[in-house]
Each structure stands twice: as C-alpha cells, then as structure tokens.
Amino acid sequence: MNVDVQAVSLLTPAQLLAHWQGHRRLTRKIIEAFPDDQLFSFSAAGMRTFGNIGWEIQGVSSYILSGLMTDQWPKPEWGKPVQQKSVLLAAWDELSAQMDRELPTVPPARYSEEKALMWGKQTALSAALYALDNEIHHRGQGYVYLRLLGLEPPPFWER
Amino acid sequence: MNVDVQAVSLLTPAQLLAHWQGHRRLTRKIIEAFPDDQLFSFSAAGMRTFGNIGWEIQGVSSYILSGLMTDQWPKPEWGKPVQQKSVLLAAWDELSAQMDRELPTVPPARYSEEKALMWGKQTALSAALYALDNEIHHRGQGYVYLRLLGLEPPPFWER
Numbered sequence: 001m002n003v004d005v006q007a008v009s010l011l012t013p014a015q016l017l018a019h020w021q022g023h024r025r026l027t028r029k030i031i032e033a034f035p036d037d038q039l040f041s042f043s044a045a046g047m048r049t050f051g052n053i054g055w056e057i058q059g060v061s062s063y064i065l066s067g068l069m070t071d072q073w074p075k076p077e078w079g080k081p082v083q084q085k086s087v088l089l090a091a092w093d094e095l096s097a098q099m100d101r102e103l104p105t106v107p108p109a110r111y112s113e114e115k116a117l118m119w120g121k122q123t124a125l126s127a128a129l130y131a132l133d134n135e136i137h138h139r140g141q142g143y144v145y146l147r148l149l150g151l152e153p154p155p156f157w158e159r
Numbered sequence: 160m161n162v163d164v165q166a167v168s169l170l171t172p173a174q175l176l177a178h179w180q181g182h183r184r185l186t187r188k189i190i191e192a193f194p195d196d197q198l199f200s201f202s203a204a205g206m207r208t209f210g211n212i213g214w215e216i217q218g219v220s221s222y223i224l225s226g227l228m229t230d231q232w233p234k235p236e237w238g239k240p241v242q243q244k245s246v247l248l249a250a251w252d253e254l255s256a257q258m259d260r261e262l263p264t265v266p267p268a269r270y271s272e273e274k275a276l277m278w279g280k281q282t283a284l285s286a287a288l289y290a291l292d293n294e295i296h297h298r299g300q301g302y303v304y305l306r307l308l309g310l311e312p313p314p315f316w317e318r
Contacts, residue, residue, distance in 0.1 A: 009168035010270050010284055016169055019288060044203075045306035111169045119316070125169055129178060130316075133295055137315055140299020147204035156296055157278070157289075 016128065017103045020061075022159030023135055024096050027057060029154040030142045031088060040083040042145060050142045054088050055081035057135045062095055064131040067115065068106045068124055075118040175287065176262045179220075181318030182294055183255050186216060188313040189301045190247060199242040201304060209301045213247050214240035216294045221254055223290040226274065227265045227283055234277040 011019075031039065031054050040051035048056075059078050067073045082088070111125040122130070146153040170178075190198065190213050199210035207215075218237050226232045241247070270284040281289070305312040 009170075010172060010175055010267065011168075011170035013169060015284070023292075044303060045309075047303070047306055108169065125174070133182075134315070136292055136295040137299040137302070140296040141303050143296070144203060144206070144300050144303040147206055150204075156293070 013104060013106065013108060017099065020103070020128075020132060021096060021099065023132060023139075024061070024092070024099075026154065026156070026159050027054070027135055027139050027142075028089065028092055028096075030139055030146070031085065031092070033146055033151060033153060034085070034142075035149070036085050038149060039085050039088075042149060044145060044148055047141065050145050051083060051085070051088060052081055053138045053141065054092075057138060058088070058091055058095060060131050060134055061099075063118070064127050065095070065099055065102060067117070067127065068110065069102050071110060071115075073115050073117050172263060172265065172267060176258065179262070179287075179291060180255060180258065182291060182298075183220075183251070183258075185313065185315070185318050186213070186294055186298050186301075187248065187251055187255075189298055189305070190244065190251070192305055192310060192312060193244070193301075194308070195244050197308060198244050198247075201308060203304060203307055206300065209304050210242060210244070210247060211240055212297045212300065213251075216297060217247070217250055217254060219290050219293055220258075222277070223286050224254070224258055224261060226276070226286065227269065228261050230269060230274075232274050232276050 031050070034042070034050055039054075040049050043049045059076070063076050066076070111128070112123055114121050114123050115127065117127055143153045143156075190209070193201070193209055198213075199208050202208045218235070222235050225235070270287070271282055273280050273282050274286065276286055302312045302315075
C-alpha cells in the first residue's frame with residue numbers, strides 16, 4: 001500500500017468507524033425516543049415522518065457501506081419502508097454489526113478514488129462523509145419533532 | 160514531521176477545510192433564507208431562534224479554529240449575540256476567510272493530541288468533527304423552521 005506523505009492523516013479508518021457508530025447510536029436513541037404510535041405518523045410542515053427518515057438514513061448508510069466493500073455503486077432496490085419501529089431497529093442493529101465487521105476491511109486507497117454514485121460522481125471519502133452529513137441533518141429534524149411532541153430528546157453530545 | 164503508517168490517511172487537512180467551508184456556505188444560505196424579521200424572532204416548541212443558533216455555530220467554530228491555531232483551549236468570552244442578520248453574516252464571512260488562511264497552517268500532528276476543551280477532554284480532531292456535527296445538527300433544525308414558515312430551504316447537497 002502506498003502512503004502519500006502529502007496526504008497527512010487526520011482521520012484513520014478506525015476513527016471513521018468510531019465516529020460513524022457514535023452517530024448511529026445517537027440516531028437509534030432518537031428513533032427509540034418516539035412513541036410507537038408517532039414514529040410513522042407524526043410530522044411537521046408536510047415533511048416526512050421520522051420513521052421514514054430513519055429508513056432513508058439506513059438505506060443511504062447501507063448503500064455507502066456496500067459500495068466501500070464491493071466497489072460497486074449501482075442504485076439499490078429499496079422496498080417500501082415497513083411502518084414499524086421494531087423492524088426499523090432490528091435492521092438498524094444488523095447494519096451496525098455489519099459495519100463493525102466490514103468497514104475495517106475496506107482498502108484505504110479506495111477512499112480517495114472517484115466513484116459513480118447513484119447521485120453523481122464523488123470520491124468514496126466524500127460519499128462516506130455525505131452519509132454522515134445526511135444522518136446528522138435529518139436527525140436534527142427528529143430533535144425538532146420530539147420537541148414539538150413535548151418530549152425532551154436525548155443529549156446530542158452523548159453517543 | 161512523523162507520518163504514522165498505521166494511521167492511514169482518509170482525510171487530509173485540505174479536505175477538512177473544503178468539507179468545513181462547504182458546510183459554512185450552506186449554513187450561510189440557510190441564515191440568508193430567513194426573512195429579516197423572522198431570523199431572531201421565529202422558533203418552534205420553545206427552542207432558540209435560528210439567528211441565535213447561527214451565533215452559537217459561529218462561536219463554536221471560532222473557538223475550535225482558535226484552539227487548533229494557538230493550542231490554547233480556554234472558555235472564550237461570548238458577548239450577547241447581536242440580533243441582526245447583517246451583523247451575523249459579516250462575522251460569518253470574516254471567520255470563513257480566517258479559516259481559509261489559518262486552518263492550512265495547523266500542525267497536522269496536533270489533531271491526534273488530547274486537549275482540555277471547555278466541555279471536557281477530547282482530541283483536536285474529535286473537536287473539529289464535533290464542531291461540524293453541531294453545525295449540521297442545528298442547521299437541520301433551521302430547515303424545519305423554514306418549512307414551518309412555509310419557505311422552501313436551499314438544497315442540502317448544494318454547498
């Protein structure tokens with residue numbers, strides 16, 4: 001493996017995994033914080049429910065992990081999201097475990113290569129950062145939904 | 160400078176700067192998207208106005224940039240946030256220009272060192288990622304506010 005000394009390391013694969021899993025743990029808490037009967041019914045200003053947002057985060061994260069692992073980036077077939085908290089949480093936990101196993105095995109050089117993603121070309125690193133951005137962004141919406149429901153969300157800084 | 164070959168580079172200083180500035184450009188657009196008379200008055204569910212959230216993002220980003228540059232991490236003195244969009248945007252642009260000048264000069268080794276931040280100990284890298292997390296998270300709230308105001312927010316993926 002070539003190490004580009006110009007490309008000073010700020011973030012290692014282990015740090016990326018830890019960072020991502022910290023966000024997944026927090027998003028899981030937000031999903032759990034919704035009452036069962038509100039997760040797939042409540043929304044504000046015509047936006048999606050947090051349950052469906054959760055499935056989107058799950059789908060994007062799974063797509064990026066799969067692309068990093070296989071180096072294939074076709075548009076996945078996404079089924080209709082099951083409108084049930086327990087099913088979402090089970091899929092969530094399965095993907096988190098898969099990420100623990102698989103992300104450390106991704107060849108590091110792959111991250112700097114440009115890939116043809118379903119939404120356009122970007123480097124695999126940008127794709128991974130985008131998956132994180134997307135998760136944090138939409139989870140922020142979930143915090144507002146919980147407040148609008150009169151519920152205190154879990155602290156943002158506890159992962 | 161030592162390059163730790165175990166610490167494979169996924170993110171270079173230049174990429175961190177580009178990523179951060181992309182987020183700053185997007186947050187700036189969200190601040191701008193608020194009508195002048197709503198930025199410091201509208202909020203939902205007892206949460207802060209997006210103007211005050213913008214000042215917080217600005218304060219945290221400035222604190223982290225300053226810490227990275229000087230390696231001093233004391234709690235800054237934060238004045239009362241000026242309730243005026245033009246003042247916030249001027250401060251925003253000033254910090255963005257400062258970040259362009261200063262972030263590339265931070266010694267890369269500093270990122271992996273643990274620092275005593277105002278909210279506890281973490282590595283400087285974690286602190287930088289936390290500043291980004293915080294910005295994306297709170298900006299997600301701003302998207303909901305805009306929707307609640309009946310406004311279409313700028314696209315998340317355009318930076």
